[in-house]
Amino acid sequence: MRYHIISIAALLLSTMALQAQTLDIEHLAGGNTIVRVSEPQNTRYLLLPIEEKAPEAPVKIICGNDLSRTISVRLALDKVDYMVPLDLSEWAGEDIKFLIHLPVDRATGRDAQNEICWSKMKLSDVIDTENREIFRPAYHHTPEYGWMNDPNGMFYKDGEWHLYYQWGPHGSMWNNLTWGHSVSRDLIHWEYRPEAIKPDALGYIFSGSCVVDHNNTAGFGKDAVIALYTSAAEVQSQSLAYSLDGGDTFIKYPGNPILTADIADFRDPNMFWNEEIGKWNLILACGQEMRIYTSDNLIDWKEESRFGQSYGSHDGVWECPDLFKLSVEGTSEEKWVLFCNINPGGPSGGSATQYFIGDFDGSKFTLDNPEMYLDGKALWQDYGKDHYAAVSFSNAPDGRHTMIAWMSNWEYANNVPTMQFRSANTIAREPFLYNVDGKVYLGSRPSPEYAGTGLDKTVKVKGSCTVTLSNENGEEFVITYDQKAMTLSCDRSRSGMVDFSQHFNTVATAPVCRRITSFRIFVDNCSVEVFANDGEVCMTSLVFPSQPLNTVTVNKIK
Known part of the structure; x- marks a missing residue:
């Protein structure tokens, strides 16, 4: 996966550019605020501070006096979880402003103009996408930042695999759906391309x-x-x-x-x-x-x-x-x-x-x-x-x-x-x-592109057994094959972080049509994909261990 790293030179250039560019923030009545960008043609991004537990705030993007688009953003109220970029290049050279309604409850004593988002919002010519996530996969496709769900519009042409996907670029929770775009020549390494199809008056792009x-x-x-x-x-x-x-x-x-x-x-x-x-x-x-x-x-x-x-x-x-x-x-x-x-x-x-x-x-x-x-x-x-x-x-x-x-x-x-x-x-x-x-x-x-890459583990089995993936901290993911019952199950209840949802700590079970003799298992930083009998039965599971699950143990079941 490709990540952009900000160089010292880029930071210096960005700092010089910011000296000529400012955000004019004007608070209005009823929790509404106008944010104006001076000289938007000279800056690339408006960086928005996000707090995931905050309510969604509607942000109207106004070009001249016309509404260009409305997005929803969880602007930070108490703390900043992360920053997301809003690309301004679409409106380069235009008079651009943002009308933002911050949905805070004045009955609680909160005043929208005092929230932390206004002091943390800033302009920049670069975005920092250096990976900070221990669970970001090493060889599975992920978005560079933001939310992703369904793969979309995939095709192959001129030696390249094009993968579009449901993308929410303004935060890492579902919203503002557009088509993100990545390209690969080997289905393993992906290059990010610009946003492909943007929302319009007919709605989000599903x-x-x-x-x-x-x-x-x-x-x-x-x-x-x-x-x-x-x-x-x-x-x-x-x-x-x-x-x-x-x-x-x-x-x-x-x-x-x-x-x-x-x-x-x-x-x-x-x-x-x-x-x-x-x-x-x-x-x-x-x-x-x-x-x-x-x-x-x-x-x-x-x-x-x-x-x-x-x-x-x-x-x-x-x-x-x-x-x-x-x-x-x-x-x-x-x-x-x-x-x-x-x-x-x-x-x-x-x-x-x-x-x-x-x-x-x-x-x-x-x-x-x-x-x-x-x-x-x-x-x-x-x-x-x-x-x-x-x-x-x-x-x-x-x-x-x-x-x-x-x-x-x-x-x-x-x-x-x-x-x-x-x-x-x-x-x-x-x-x-x-x-x-x-x-x-x-x-x-x-897919054959993965053959010989060293990404997967192959295990031969005979009869009922467990295959356990584990790490030094005692976390484990247990695959159980019951030949008599003709079932295959995957238990991640002790695989690491599981308490963020009551629906996550579960055991998945599959019926088996005929005896299993082998497993091919792909393990990454947040996932385990099991292919029994060369893919006759497949089971895919997210996992969030404190360290990689790098030990494989096979035990027969009598």
């Missing part, structure tokens, strides 16, 4: 997908990158943007939104070119079902069918769909897999990724073995507590379907013990299908 339009079907140019995403405000609708520079910057389609509906939960468009019908397909999460559409041009969409009634888990809202075809290993058979992320309703509580296997004719998805999904039964891509919003990269090389998920859970994602950033992604995985007693199941292997 999840979506990107494709490379090789044949210029949308009319924006051959090989243009097309993004569909959910615009989320009072209602949720689908919008389009396109990129002519390989995904670094996007131009929003003037006819947005391009797809609307009369339901509240209408989001997360996932599109792909279907060679079998010569059209684009689109899968949309709509309440507790998926809607399937077709299009010739990525702009005009026709609803073809709906899927989901009576099948799988319906204990939460359906989100973040994906749909693609895979071969069944060891056979000449191919099957379509429909992924449906759900929150809550996961097998260990909270959010998780369920899947459905069947056939797809370009307009309708038909289940195989529907009895496997009736009466609330579900199949899960990962039975751990911290695997959600799994989606694949489009245009991946060599026909691959490479997936990445958000490595957290909505039950406690806002409260995990980091502040400079929150949330990481799983390692990239390659899904596959395998047959057991005439029924087909989904597995996921670590």
Whole structure:
């Protein structure tokens, strides 16, 4: 992961620049304050002091006399947990001011103009992103700073993997969602790119997908990158943007939104070119079902069918769909897999990724073995507590379907013990299908880029056993395989910090279809990812140990 370190020269230059730039802070009635930036063309960032237990304060960004954007910020009242940058370059050369309402209760004797945030707010030409978090992963993707949840719009082009993600740049708790952007050539080392798609009058930028339009079907140019995403405000609708520079910057389609509906939960468009019908397909999460559409041009969409009634888990809202075809290993058979992320309703509580296997004719998805999904039964891509919003990269090389998920859970994602950033992604995985007693199941292997890197541990086992990951402080993460009961469980109750949420101190358990003979385990500074039998069963867990879990012990169970 790349971090920027402030040099002494940069600090000196920043100090000289600040001598010519000031913040004019004027307190008004009712907890309102106007902050003016003098000579904004000469400074890059307004640094905002954040206190996470403070209430959210609405900040109106006013350019000239027009409202440019409104963000919500937990401005510090009693202490500063950390600083976040507000990039001013968008308004360079403009008259810019901020109208801030600090929601403090005057009945308690507090006066908004006396809060600590005003003395700590400052201008700077640089931001300090040197890592201060002991739990920041060494080889998993994280945001440079701020909040992150679902991976979005992922695609591969010209040797680069593009990962967009739900990003909250103005604090490390969910809000102000936009698309962050990172790029990698090996799925391990990531380079941060500027914010890709920013909120607008239609709302926050929620999840979506990107494709490379090789044949210029949308009319924006051959090989243009097309993004569909959910615009989320009072209602949720689908919008389009396109990129002519390989995904670094996007131009929003003037006819947005391009797809609307009369339901509240209408989001997360996932599109792909279907060679079998010569059209684009689109899968949309709509309440507790998926809607399937077709299009010739990525702009005009026709609803073809709906899927989901009576099948799988319906204990939460359906989100973040994906749909693609895979071969069944060891056979000449191919099957379509429909992924449906759900929150809550996961097998260990909270959010998780369920899947459905069947056939797809370009307009309708038909289940195989529907009895496997009736009466609330579900199949899960990962039975751990911290695997959600799994989606694949489009245009991946060599026909691959490479997936990445958000490595957290909505039950406690806002409260995990980091502040400079929150949330990481799983390692990239390659899904596959395998047959057991005439029924087909989904597995996921670590992507081949991780082979030989020394990041993982491989353990051979025979029969019931425990595999314990531990450190010198006695903290441990225990994997238990019960061959008789045909279950696999992960216990993190003694793995380090667990008391920040009542939902975290849990044991996750997965059913096993056939005997386990090996584990491949990826351990990082805040996570353990377990792949049994080369990925036939997967379990992903966050951990927060005081020292790395660097010792592996295997014990047989009689």
